[in-house]
Amino acid sequence: MVKHFVLLCLTLTALIHAQDQSGFISIDCGVVDEPSYKDETTGIQYNSDGNATDTGINRSISSEYMVKSLERRFWNVRSFPEGTRNCYTFHLPRMNSNKRFIRARFMYGNYDGKHSLPKFDLYLGPNFWDSVVFENASTVTTMEIVHVATSDYIQICLVNTNEGTPFISTVEIRVLNDGTYVSESIQLLERFDVGLQEGQIVRYPDDIYDRIWSPYNPHGWKQISTTLAVANGGPFSYGVPSTVLKTAATPENASDNLRFSYQLSNGAVRFYVYMYFAEIEKLVADQTREFDVYVNGALLQNNASLPFLGHGTLIYISSEPETVLQIWINRTNKATMTPILNGIELYEGKTLNLPETDQNDVGAIMQIKSTYNIKQIWQGDPCSPKTDMWKGVNCSYNGHNQPRITSLNLSSSGLNGNIALAISNLKLIQYLNIGGNKLSGSIPSKLSERTRNGSLFILSVGGNPHLCFSSPCHTRNKIVIPLVVTAVAALILSAALSFIYRRRLQVVVNRHKLSCFNKTVSVDSKKQEFTYSEVRSITNNFERVVGKGGFGTVYHGCIGETQVAVKMLTASTQGYQQFQTEANILTRVHHKCLTPLIGYCNEGNRTALIYEYMTNGDLSDKLSGESQTFLDWNQRLQIALDAAVGLEYLHNGCKPPIVHRDVKTRNILLNENLRAKISDFGLSRIFSDEGDTHVSTVIAGTPGYLDPEYYITNRLNEKSDVFSFGVVLLEIITGRTAILKSSVKTHIIKWVSSILEDDGEIDGIMDPRLQGDYDSEAARKVVDVAMVCVAPSSVNRPSISQVAMELKLCFPIGELRSASSGSIEIASMNEISGFSSLAR
Numbered sequence: 001m002v003k004h005f006v007l008l009c010l011t012l013t014a015l016i017h018a019q020d021q022s023g024f025i026s027i028d029c030g031v032v033d034e035p036s037y038k039d040e041t042t043g044i045q046y047n048s049d050g051n052a053t054d055t056g057i058n059r060s061i062s063s064e065y066m067v068k069s070l071e072r073r074f075w076n077v078r079s080f081p082e083g084t085r086n087c088y089t090f091h092l093p094r095m096n097s098n099k100r101f102i103r104a105r106f107m108y109g110n111y112d113g114k115h116s117l118p119k120f121d122l123y124l125g126p127n128f129w130d131s132v133v134f135e136n137a138s139t140v141t142t143m144e145i146v147h148v149a150t151s152d153y154i155q156i157c158l159v160n161t162n163e164g165t166p167f168i169s170t171v172e173i174r175v176l177n178d179g180t181y182v183s184e185s186i187q188l189l190e191r192f193d194v195g196l197q198e199g200q201i202v203r204y205p206d207d208i209y210d211r212i213w214s215p216y217n218p219h220g221w222k223q224i225s226t227t228l229a230v231a232n233g234g235p236f237s238y239g240v241p242s243t244v245l246k247t248a249a250t251p252e253n254a255s256d257n258l259r260f261s262y263q264l265s266n267g268a269v270r271f272y273v274y275m276y277f278a279e280i281e282k283l284v285a286d287q288t289r290e291f292d293v294y295v296n297g298a299l300l301q302n303n304a305s306l307p308f309l310g311h312g313t314l315i316y317i318s319s320e321p322e323t324v325l326q327i328w329i330n331r332t333n334k335a336t337m338t339p340i341l342n343g344i345e346l347y348e349g350k351t352l353n354l355p356e357t358d359q360n361d362v363g364a365i366m367q368i369k370s371t372y373n374i375k376q377i378w379q380g381d382p383c384s385p386k387t388d389m390w391k392g393v394n395c396s397y398n399g400h401n402q403p404r405i406t407s408l409n410l411s412s413s414g415l416n417g418n419i420a421l422a423i424s425n426l427k428l429i430q431y432l433n434i435g436g437n438k439l440s441g442s443i444p445s446k447l448s449e450r451t452r453n454g455s456l457f458i459l460s461v462g463g464n465p466h467l468c469f470s471s472p473c474h475t476r477n478k479i480v481i482p483l484v485v486t487a488v489a490a491l492i493l494s495a496a497l498s499f500i501y502r503r504r505l506q507v508v509v510n511r512h513k514l515s516c517f518n519k520t521v522s523v524d525s526k527k528q529e530f531t532y533s534e535v536r537s538i539t540n541n542f543e544r545v546v547g548k549g550g551f552g553t554v555y556h557g558c559i560g561e562t563q564v565a566v567k568m569l570t571a572s573t574q575g576y577q578q579f580q581t582e583a584n585i586l587t588r589v590h591h592k593c594l595t596p597l598i599g600y601c602n603e604g605n606r607t608a609l610i611y612e613y614m615t616n617g618d619l620s621d622k623l624s625g626e627s628q629t630f631l632d633w634n635q636r637l638q639i640a641l642d643a644a645v646g647l648e649y650l651h652n653g654c655k656p657p658i659v660h661r662d663v664k665t666r667n668i669l670l671n672e673n674l675r676a677k678i679s680d681f682g683l684s685r686i687f688s689d690e691g692d693t694h695v696s697t698v699i700a701g702t703p704g705y706l707d708p709e710y711y712i713t714n715r716l717n718e719k720s721d722v723f724s725f726g727v728v729l730l731e732i733i734t735g736r737t738a739i740l741k742s743s744v745k746t747h748i749i750k751w752v753s754s755i756l757e758d759d760g761e762i763d764g765i766m767d768p769r770l771q772g773d774y775d776s777e778a779a780r781k782v783v784d785v786a787m788v789c790v791a792p793s794s795v796n797r798p799s800i801s802q803v804a805m806e807l808k809l810c811f812p813i814g815e816l817r818s819a820s821s822g823s824i825e826i827a828s829m830n831e832i833s834g835f836s837s838l839a840r
Contacts, residue, residue: 021045023095023175024210027088029168030058030076039072042204046073049171052088054375056080059167061109065138074107074140079167080158085123085388086166087157087380089366090173098149099176099183101209104156106141107169108134118164123157126384127352130187132158132166140169142212144188145350146181150402151359153366155380174210180238182317186272186347190262192216194341195223195247206243213244213343220256221249224340226280230309238274238313240343245278245311250338257291258329258339262346268321269348275327276343277304278311283337291339294328303332311342357383357395358402360425365393365405367422372415394805396428407431407805411460419444419467430456431805435652436463443467458645460801462652530610532603538610539566547618547666556613563613564598568606589654593646595669595679614677616670619728623665623735633774635674636732637782637810642676643668644804647725650684651718651800659685659716663724664705664738665731685716704738704747709794719794722803726789733783735767749790756787778810 021044028037028046036047056078066075080086092100102124108117117134122143130143147154154173158166193202196215204210217223230245251258273295283289293301295316306312316327325346329339356362365382368374380388383395383403394407405426415437423432424446432447443461450456461467536542538557547554552569590596601608619639621627631639643663650658660667661683669679683701701707705727707720727738730748740746755764762783766774785806791797798806 023093025090025092025171025173027052027090027171028073028076029170030056030060030078031073032058032076037072041071042210044204044210046170049078049088052090052171053078053086055083055086055379059111061107061111062113062137065107065109073170074105074109077107077109077111077167077169079111079165080160081165083376083379084160085157085379087123087155088168088171089380090154090156090171091366092149092152092154092173094152095175097175097178099178099180100147100149100154101144101174101176101211102147102154102156103142103144103170103172103174103212104168105143105170105172106132106134106167107139108137108167110137111167112165116164118166120161120164120166121159123155123159123380124185124352125155125157125356126354126381126388127350129350131161145185146176146188146347147185147352148183150356151362153359153362157380172210176209177239180209181274181347182272185350185352187350189346189348191343191345193244193247193343194221195225195249196244197223202241202243206241208239208241213241216344217249220252221258222252224248224250224281226309228280228309230278230280230311238276240276240311240313244343245276246280248278248280248340248342250340254338256338257331258327258341260325260327260329260341260344262325264323268323270321271316271318271325272347272349273316273325273327274345274347275314275316275341276311277306277314277340278342279306279308279340280342281337282308287336288334289337289340290332290335292330292332294326294330296322296324296326303334353400354384355400355402357381358404360427361405364422364425365390365408367425368408368420371417371420371422372410372413374413394431394809404428409433409801409805410437411801412436412463415439417441419447421446423447424450431458431801431808432456433458433460433652433801434464435460435801438466439464440466441468458648458801458804460648460652462655462657528599530599530601530608532601532606532608535566535568535601535606535608535610538564542568546613557610559598559610563615565611565613567609567611569608589650589658591646591649591653593642593649593677595677611679614669614679615672616674618666618679619668619670619676619732620665620737622670623731624737629674630769631674633770633779634811637778637807639668639670639674639676640729640732640782641804641807641811643678643728644725644800644807646676646678647721647800648804650678651721657718659718660721660724661685661716662701662705663721663728664702665728668728707794708792717794718800719797722789722797722800723791723794725800725803726786726797729782729786729789733767733779733786734765735769752783752787756783775810781806781810 024044026044026046027049029049031037031046031048034048035050036045038045057080058076059079060076061074104122115137117137119131119133121131122129124145124147129145132141132143134141156171158168160166191211191213192215193213194216196202196213196217198215198217200215202213207213225247227246230242249258275293279289281289288305290303290305292299293304293314296318300316301314304312304314329341331337331339357365362382365378369378377391379390382390382393382405383397386395386397389395392409392413393405394409395403396406397403406428408423408426408429408431411433412435415434416439418441419434419439421444423429424444439461443459447456447459451459530538535557538559539555540557542553542555544556545553546556546565552567555566555568557564557566595611595614597609597611599610601610616622616629617627622629622631647660647663650660658681660678660681662680663678667678667680668676670676701710701724705724707723709723710716710720727748730736730752731738734748734752736748736751738748740748740751752765756762762776762780763772765783766772766779785798785803789797789803
């Protein structure tokens with residue numbers, strides 16, 4: 001039990017006068033004739049609810065309930081016949097206090113003509129507030145709560161419980177001083193002005209907080225009052241109106257005490273009781289009013305007395321939930337006058353466990369919602385509860401801390417206009433997909449900066465034909481990229497030179513088995529076009545083979561102290577085509593998850609491409625079991641995510657998009673930190689038009705990874721890469737190859753499917769070398785992602801953006817290495833300098 005009693009004298013306090021309506025939010029729900037009006041009794045300005053909710057319909061109550069005494073704000077309701085959860089969102093004005101008094105009121109009035117009283121639930125943000133029930137069609141049901149707002153927004157939500165259509169009549173939000181009431185959320189049970197005449201109420205402007213005080217005059221209590229002003233100031237006065245303090249009750253029988261009783265019918269609560277006392281009778285010298293206060297049999301306050309026109313507040317908070325409240329105010333032996341009570345408020349404690357979304361994120365997402373006029377799909381709190389998270393939004397949760405928005409997917413949502421600047425205010429967002437819309441203008445500089453520094457993990461903007469990638473935007477002619485014509489090869493290489501010249505060669509000193517120490521070969525490290533003789537020197541006469549592909553051999557080499565990989569293309573038409581294709585792509589795209597091009601050689605029929613050397617080789621080697629490096633589960637997840645991010649860039653970050661066509665473990669290379677980069681773009685295809693959904697082409701790829709739909713139809717699209725990536729994921733999970741090495745060649749998809757169909761458990765397919773050291777739930781999710789990637793029909797496969805996002809969510813909190821996680825830079829064919837000479 002908590003108690004607190006403060007006596008205040010007139011000489012120590014001043015009267016609190018009615019304040020203005022600063023901070024008031026007064027909403028007439030469903031009003032249609034006027035957007036705002038002033039209540040004739042209180043002078044409060046009421047506004048329509050059109051700006052606070054996007055759903056529901058306006059209805060009027062039945063004429064039989066439209067009596068003369070009915071306040072105007074109950075003439076109409078807003079009803080919500082569609083959807084389970086419908087919400088109001090109120091932007092709170094900045095005030096000196098975050099404590100709010102919130103009141104929602106409901107009067108059925110047979111507005112729907114069904115003569116059936118509904119029942120539904122009321123939520124404050126993500127938290128259950130109470131169930132709304134009705135005694136009859138004409139009674140007003142009121143829900144009031146004192147709540148400390150944690151953001152600049154408050155959501156009030158009505159939830160359909162299949163017991164009738166939710167509706168609401170009015171919402172009123174008022175600002176309280178920080179010191180008023182407790183800091184917990186408390187819901188009103190009763191508020192009484194003891195001694196007030198029946199049929200009257202007290203509220204604003206008498207009550208500065210617009211609380212509604214009802215009369216309380218039980219049998220055996222005598223009403224008393226004064227016309228004198230009673231001081232109602234002081235730190236513990238709670239702004240109780242002087243009007244309330246000027247009325248009181250005492251026992252009719254001089255020998256009786258005051259007894260107040262309250263009983264709950266639906267469970268125990270923690271009671272919060274505020275009792276208000278004021279001495280409004282002028283006592284003569286031989287008169288004394290002194291009393292003790294007991295609550296549920298325990299003494300709360302003894303020997304309480306007040307000077308004339310002084311007042312005091314007594315607070316009781318139950319330490320345990322209770323169902324009954326019994327208050328006795330007893331005269332002491334010393335007293336000659338009966339005890340007195342002027343007012344009383346009863347609250348119950350409300351436990352609102354679910355934290356609301358961070359206020360900065362809420363502010364940003366609300367601006368985005370307003371900019372793009374997103375309505376029905378976004379209701380209430382963006383992140384909380386998890387079950388009602390907004391469509392297209394993902395959030396991070398950390399205990400009782402406020403959730404933060406970490407991803408936003410607004411792809412193919414019919415958005416137009418510029419990219420909303422408020423997106424940049426989502427400080428923890430790591431994934432943003434706004435592709436497939438009609439956005440125009442340029443990408444905000446803050447977003448571009450975040451893609452470069454890695455804080456924005458994925459930025460997908462493809463499919464916005466009027467979006468440009470520089471600021472200010474410049475109109476340019478579309479560029480045609482020839483892939484085969486030999487005559488343009490020199491131009492492509494010229495473009496490569498122009499691009500590479502702008503790159504400073506990063507010197508990386510490696511201490512792995514292959515190194516560049518003690519080399520005597522001297523080649524200009526700033527040079528980009530190399531002669532065949534220089535290539536021989538770089539590779540020490542092609543001494544070390546580090547890989548072989550369909551169109552050539554890869555050698556280890558050194559330029560100064562920098563290790564490089566030199567791919568010598570075969571002297572064939574296909575080899576030269578691959579050289580053209582790869583040079584074209586790697587000179588116009590650059591990304592941390594793609595192998596960077598350092599230089600080239602084009603001397604007669606000798607062609608070579610020179611890349612950054614990846615010291616840990618390819619993924620296929622690491623998964624084979626023959627490598628000395630063992631990949632643990634988190635390393636495998638990171639590699640998969642890096643590869644997915646690289647593909648996402650090709651599909652959505654490039655304009656027009658690029659399909660790799662040969663995604664496999666051997667084309668995923670690993671650097672010294674086991675971070676993955678996609679390589680070998682010789683079979684890649686650039687879509688001739690960004691709006692194309694597919695291209696028809698000769699079949700190319702590697703058996704085991706080849707999309708069966710592409711193989712049958714010759715129709716290539718980005719989902720072909722998704723299929724191949726799904727096979728790679730299965731290899732990462734199982735440690736097995738795409739085509740299992742056994743007497744009967746079995747595809748890994750068939751093998752995994754058979755095990756999952758037998759018992760549904762993943763233990764039988766996980767790489768046994770992991771020895772169970774992985775999170776089973778996360779591993780199951782990765783398996784599910786892999787299996788949906790390899791769906792036979794491309795329409796049933798996810799986009800690579802969705803795959804990347806799902807993989808990111810599989811990481812334990814804090815394990816994702818985002819510092820170098822690949823900035824998503826947007827490359828446009830129209831925006832890469834050095835290619836303009838090709839458009840003729």
